[in-house]
Structure formats: C-alpha cells, structure tokens
Amino acid sequence: MDYARYRTLAISRRGPDDSVLDIQMRAANGKLPTADHEGHRELAEIWRDVGADDSVRCAVLRGEGQGFSGGGDLALVEDMAADFEVRSRVWKEARDLVYNVVNCDKPIVSAIHGPAVGAGLVAGLLADIPVAAKTARIVDGHTRLGVAAGDHAAIVWPLLCGLAKAKYHLLLCEPVSGEEAERIGLVALAVDDDQLLPRAYAIADRLAQGSQSAIRWTKYSLNNWLRQAGPAFDTSLALEFMGFAGPDVREGVASLRERRAPRFAGP
Numbered sequence: 001m002d003y004a005r006y007r008t009l010a011i012s013r014r015g016p017d018d019s020v021l022d023i024q025m026r027a028a029n030g031k032l033p034t035a036d037h038e039g040h041r042e043l044a045e046i047w048r049d050v051g052a053d054d055s056v057r058c059a060v061l062r063g064e065g066q067g068f069s070g071g072g073d074l075a076l077v078e079d080m081a082a083d084f085e086v087r088s089r090v091w092k093e094a095r096d097l098v099y100n101v102v103n104c105d106k107p108i109v110s111a112i113h114g115p116a117v118g119a120g121l122v123a124g125l126l127a128d129i130p131v132a133a134k135t136a137r138i139v140d141g142h143t144r145l146g147v148a149a150g151d152h153a154a155i156v157w158p159l160l161c162g163l164a165k166a167k168y169h170l171l172l173c174e175p176v177s178g179e180e181a182e183r184i185g186l187v188a189l190a191v192d193d194d195q196l197l198p199r200a201y202a203i204a205d206r207l208a209q210g211s212q213s214a215i216r217w218t219k220y221s222l223n224n225w226l227r228q229a230g231p232a233f234d235t236s237l238a239l240e241f242m243g244f245a246g247p248d249v250r251e252g253v254a255s256l257r258e259r260r261a262p263r264f265a266g267p
Contacts, residue, residue, distance in 0.1 A: 001053040008039035009046060019057040019208045021050060024064050025120055032070030033063045035119040040076065043119050044093045047100035057208040060200055061123055062111040069120020071141060077253055080244045091241045098152055098233060101126040102226050105216045107207045111200035112136045112178065113193065122152040128219055129203055130187040132178030133196045142240060144173040146248030146264060150240025155226055155233035161186045
C-alpha cells in the first residue's frame, strides 16, 4: 500500500509486527490540523486503504501540534459557498468519510487532544474506541458557521450521549471537555494529557493481538446501529450543504475571519 502519496497525513507503523497504522493529521500552520481541499479528500480516502491492507490490524488517528483538528480551512468553505462543483465534490467526500470509517473492517482508535472540530472530529468520534485527554475541547461548530450540523452529528451523537445532550451541544455549539465527554458517553475514555498516546497505543496493541475475525465481526455487528441511522445522516448532510449555498454561511465565515460574534439576519 502506497501511503507515501498522502500529503496531509503522516503515516507510520508501530505495534506488534508493525500491524498498527499510526495516522497523524498534519498541522500545516504549525498549530492545528485543518482540512483544505486535499486534506478533506485524504481523510475520506485513507480508511479504504486501511481496510484493503492485509498487514494492518488496527489504526490510530491523532493530530499534530496543539490539537486534534481545527476543522475545515476557511478557503475551502468559501470555495464551497461560491462553486456548485466544489460543493458537490466535498459533499461526496463528507459522505464517504463517514461511511468509510463505519465500514472499515479494521478497528480504529482515536487519540483526541486540544481542540477537536470539523472533519477530523468526524473520524475521531466515529472511531471504535475514542480516547480523549481530559483537557480536550470537542466542538461541533456547524451552526456557528451558519449551516446545519451535518457531518457525523446526526448519525452518532444521539446514540452516544442521548438526544437531549446532542441537541444542547449541536444547536448551541457548546464545547465538551474530554472529561465531560467521557461522563456523557461521547468518548470511551478520558485520561490525563500525558497518558493519552500511551493509553491509545496500548489499546491498539491489544486489538492487534486479538482474534481478528472476532474483533472485526463484532465491529461490523455493532456498527449496524450506525447504518440504521444512515437516512438521518444523509438528510443532515444534504441540509448542511444546502446551507453552504445560502447567505448565513457568508456571515459565519466573515465573523470567524474578523474574530467576532456572527450577526445572522435570516428568518
């Protein structure tokens, strides 16, 4: 498998017999990984390669720099708002990202630290075992941007933390600390910051050493809960991308660039 072709992901091997694939989202700005045109596509595609690589038994997803992920690059968002062809392409990538993680037969562990937003958060929370640093800051920022909470929100948040908590955090873009995320069931574990990677790697090593058929078939069965939520996810994603053609997203982007609260004027 040619992992060297990935530009925005640093990929290496570790664990028993090099069977754990370590996937690090690169921070091009030296601070947070953000998904530009290429990064968004690569984050959707990597899970097909993980599934097709017979030498891989488990994957670990983590972020470089000060946090797990910083969301979509604002230039990408502006291109989506201005260009139907770009919007259509990114919609397909966003759909594939969710379903590729769900359908990847290898177990995935995520190690979430610092801010966690956007496309990286999609894969982070859909991972089979999400592990968060207690100080992590998880935010679904869609409504702050002026679009519906699509991505992974409708497919997994209500299942993990219940509908009431999901509505509170998704409608208000209310941040969730790693410690609180564990309490409400949004992540599997919250650990001290210095224990995040050691704990995530230890879990990945155990998965790599276990019965692969048993682990993969258990994942497949459990993920039928997510597949049943597919229609809700498809609707949310369609509504999100409808929003990218509307006026509110332009105000959302402008407010982020100008570091101020948005002033949405629509009904």
